[in-house]
Amino acid sequence: MRYRRAGLAKVLACTAVLAAVATACGSGGSGTSSDGKVELTIATFNEFGYEELLKEYEAANPNVKVTQRKTGQAAPHHQNLFTKLGAGSGLADVEAVEEGFLSQVMAKSGQFENLKEIGPSDVREDRWLQWKVDAVTTKDDKLIGYGTDIGPLAMCYRKDMLEAAGLPSDPEGVKALFATWDSYFQAGDTYVQKTGKPWFDSAAQIFNPMHNQAETGYFDRDDKLVIETNTDKKTWDLVTGAVARGQSAKLSAWSPEWQKGFKESAFATKTCPSWMLGVIEGNAGPEHKGKWAVTAAFPGGGGNWGGSYLTVPKQGKNKAEAAKLAAWLTAPEQQIKAFKAKGTFPSQTQALISPELLNQTSEYFGGEKVGLLFSEQANKVAAAQYKGPKDGEIQDNVVSPALTSVEQGTSAEDAWKQVIEGAKKAAK
Amino acid sequence: MTTELSVARGRGAEPRPPRRDDNDDIGSGKLSWRYRLTNLDVKVSPYLYIAPFFILFAVVGLFPLLYTAYISLFEWELGADEQPFIGIDNYTTLLADSQFWNAMVNTFSIFAISTIPQVIIAVLLAALLNTALRGRTGWRMGVLLPYVASLVALTIIFGDLFGVQYGTINNIIEFFGFDRIDWQADRWWSHVAIATMVNWRWTGYNALIVLAAMQAIPRDVYEAAWVDGASKARQFISITLPMLRPTLIFVVVTSTIGGLQIFTEPLLFSPSAGANGGATNQYQTVVLYMYQAGFQSQDLGYASAMAWVLFIVIIAIAGINFLLTRRLASSGEA
Numbered sequence: 001m002r003y004r005r006a007g008l009a010k011v012l013a014c015t016a017v018l019a020a021v022a023t024a025c026g027s028g029g030s031g032t033s034s035d036g037k038v039e040l041t042i043a044t045f046n047e048f049g050y051e052e053l054l055k056e057y058e059a060a061n062p063n064v065k066v067t068q069r070k071t072g073q074a075a076p077h078h079q080n081l082f083t084k085l086g087a088g089s090g091l092a093d094v095e096a097v098e099e100g101f102l103s104q105v106m107a108k109s110g111q112f113e114n115l116k117e118i119g120p121s122d123v124r125e126d127r128w129l130q131w132k133v134d135a136v137t138t139k140d141d142k143l144i145g146y147g148t149d150i151g152p153l154a155m156c157y158r159k160d161m162l163e164a165a166g167l168p169s170d171p172e173g174v175k176a177l178f179a180t181w182d183s184y185f186q187a188g189d190t191y192v193q194k195t196g197k198p199w200f201d202s203a204a205q206i207f208n209p210m211h212n213q214a215e216t217g218y219f220d221r222d223d224k225l226v227i228e229t230n231t232d233k234k235t236w237d238l239v240t241g242a243v244a245r246g247q248s249a250k251l252s253a254w255s256p257e258w259q260k261g262f263k264e265s266a267f268a269t270k271t272c273p274s275w276m277l278g279v280i281e282g283n284a285g286p287e288h289k290g291k292w293a294v295t296a297a298f299p300g301g302g303g304n305w306g307g308s309y310l311t312v313p314k315q316g317k318n319k320a321e322a323a324k325l326a327a328w329l330t331a332p333e334q335q336i337k338a339f340k341a342k343g344t345f346p347s348q349t350q351a352l353i354s355p356e357l358l359n360q361t362s363e364y365f366g367g368e369k370v371g372l373l374f375s376e377q378a379n380k381v382a383a384a385q386y387k388g389p390k391d392g393e394i395q396d397n398v399v400s401p402a403l404t405s406v407e408q409g410t411s412a413e414d415a416w417k418q419v420i421e422g423a424k425k426a427a428k
Numbered sequence: 429m430t431t432e433l434s435v436a437r438g439r440g441a442e443p444r445p446p447r448r449d450d451n452d453d454i455g456s457g458k459l460s461w462r463y464r465l466t467n468l469d470v471k472v473s474p475y476l477y478i479a480p481f482f483i484l485f486a487v488v489g490l491f492p493l494l495y496t497a498y499i500s501l502f503e504w505e506l507g508a509d510e511q512p513f514i515g516i517d518n519y520t521t522l523l524a525d526s527q528f529w530n531a532m533v534n535t536f537s538i539f540a541i542s543t544i545p546q547v548i549i550a551v552l553l554a555a556l557l558n559t560a561l562r563g564r565t566g567w568r569m570g571v572l573l574p575y576v577a578s579l580v581a582l583t584i585i586f587g588d589l590f591g592v593q594y595g596t597i598n599n600i601i602e603f604f605g606f607d608r609i610d611w612q613a614d615r616w617w618s619h620v621a622i623a624t625m626v627n628w629r630w631t632g633y634n635a636l637i638v639l640a641a642m643q644a645i646p647r648d649v650y651e652a653a654w655v656d657g658a659s660k661a662r663q664f665i666s667i668t669l670p671m672l673r674p675t676l677i678f679v680v681v682t683s684t685i686g687g688l689q690i691f692t693e694p695l696l697f698s699p700s701a702g703a704n705g706g707a708t709n710q711y712q713t714v715v716l717y718m719y720q721a722g723f724q725s726q727d728l729g730y731a732s733a734m735a736w737v738l739f740i741v742i743i744a745i746a747g748i749n750f751l752l753t754r755r756l757a758s759s760g761e762a
Contacts, residue, residue: 085506
């Protein structure tokens with residue numbers, strides 16, 4: 001039924017605008033070009049660092065021609081992905097998927113190829129960190145994406161501000177502060193009492209990694225909403241308690257005010273995935289060089305924020321060739337090159353012990369060996385929490401706004417009721 | 429440019445319909461073929477010439493409109509394996525959805541505090557621009573500048589002005605000893621901030637349209653009034669406003685449609701550019717909620733139902749405004 005309807009719509013649309021945009025009505029995508037080459041397309045967003053690699057791949061495989069479609073931001077890229085999944089055509093042969101949108105993609109895993117079946121047989125799962133693979137493996141054990149990069153979490157902090165509050169500030173000394181969430185909030189209380197200034201940027205930035213460390217997320221493995229019975233309420237109380245004690249700077253991540261907050265020294269600590277270092281450097285500016293530091297510790301163990309996968313949608317033409325390309329791009333040797341080109345932190349175990357990665361330092365962060373540091377942090381991530389189909393939506397549209405509303409004056413109990421209500425509505 | 433901005437005002441400008449010459453009574457068969465061809469040309473050609481618009485409209489306007497109505501009867505999730513027919517369920521859910529009514533109230537609130545001052549200021553601004561100013565063209569072009577500037581750039585600037593902790597306006601307010609305003613958390617103030625953005629952008633545009641119409645008012649009417657001893661204010665109320673009626677109707681109706689569909693400003697006013705419209709949806713408009721339902725929750729059926737309800741509301745409000753404007757700015761003409 002669905003296909004007939006989609007087909008009819010397409011025929012209508014195409015006949016009507018045939019003269020104007022004839023190209024859009026073709027089979028939609030690649031196949032074989034006139035000179036007999038296999039044509040592949042790969043769709044990415046932001047910077048994957050694949051430009052040179054794709055040239056290299058073409059040189060090594062003269063029968064293949066690869067076109068890269070780049071989108072500036074992740075959100076429009078995924079919107080395009082979901083729209084064209086619905087339309088049944090128009091996607092690239094290889095589509096990148098970001099971790100934040102993965103739960104939605106997993107809910108539609110039937111429309112992606114199982115890479116265990118069509119991928120090259122020499123690609124084994126131990127190429128990646130276990131949790132990276134687990135997150136993209138469906139309940140019926142299909143692998144629908146090859147991992148590219150990750151965003152292991154560490155803690156970033158302002159050395160000078162911690163010193164001013166009489167707290168330890170050397171990378172080893174602060175590890176005790178960032179050992180558990182209890183010690184983190186305790187240090188926050190000390191900091192607030194001594195300085196009268198907030199400890200972290202915003203509640204959502206603390207709640208999300210805490211939530212992700214828990215064994216059970218918003219949904220259990222049967223996709224039943226368990227937000228009322230899992231550990232989220234406890235996490236909620238800890239975070240909103242810290243907000244009540246003045247630990248939050250109440251600056252929502254990515255807002256202009258948040259960006260300004262780095263320059264204004266509005267907060268002393270920041271939950272810090274590997275790619276956040278560049279964000280801090282850009283926002284805090286040269287005048288804070290050497291004041292920010294990062295340490296190989298994260299409360300409650302480890303965590304991950306960000307990173308992507310390469311998938312092969314079923315609607316493509318050359319799926320085996322597409323899987324071959326995706327497998328090649330996500331091999332450790334290639335991801336190290338992408339890391340050098342654009343700083344995408346690799347998810348492959350072999351890449352994580354590569355000297356090129358381990359020797360990387362950051363001048364802005366006091367010459368810290370950040371490659372080694374985040375490589376350690378990547379190995380601390382315990383397991384991939386199971387994500388239900390509406391996980392991303394609950395996090396972005398329900399929980400995070402509710403935490404903001406607490407920072408704006410709503411009582412924590414009322415906001416929690418809002419969360420339950422909103423989560424139920426989203427999960428419906 | 430300065431003087432002859434003309435606006436269709438519906439007077440004496442109607443083209444006559446193509447006329448058929450009934451007296452042309454030729455019986456010859458040879459001529460008859462030609463005659464029929466000419467006849468056909470006269471009858472059909474006009475429709476052919478205007479066809480491109482209507483064909484395009486049908487494709488990009490009418491078809492989506494009807495298809496949206498169709499989708500709204502299904503539980504249509506983007507990319508799902510099946511889309512079951514659920515009749516008017518989406519509409520009944522929608523009418524019981526408190527978030528939707530909240531969005532509706534926000535939309536009307538922002539619409540009212542943007543459109544009403546906007547049209548009034550635009551008319552007054554046009555009256556000012558219509559006087560003998562030095563460097564008139566410069567002033568007239570000046571009011572259009574906010575409209576030309578990129579909306580995203582404007583939003584960044586306004587985001588800075590209306591920042592809660594580091595915003596310029598709050599800094600000024602605090603300097604004068606008042607409390608800082610939470611432009612984000614406070615529902616009313618967030619509406620004011622968004623309406624300010626809308627007004628900044630559209631007032632000049634509307635002023636220019638009104639100005640063009642003002643210039644088309646014959647001078648002799650004013651001269652006659654002046655001879656009769658009417659003051660400037662009296663002239664404005666009794667001559668300018670009634671003569672502006674068709675233009676005001678146009679401005680009010682387009683502002684209504686635009687105002688009720690407000691989207692970009694609240695989207696970009698949100699700190700993280702999310703479609704929530706604030707932490708408790710305090711400035712989420714209907715179109716923003718529609719976008720969220722359709723493209724974030726991927727519930728296209730529900731979003732389509734919302735689109736149709738909004739469509740009907742807009743038609744109703746635009747109709748009411750049309751009648752009101754016609755009555756308020758009434759003249760003997762009608």
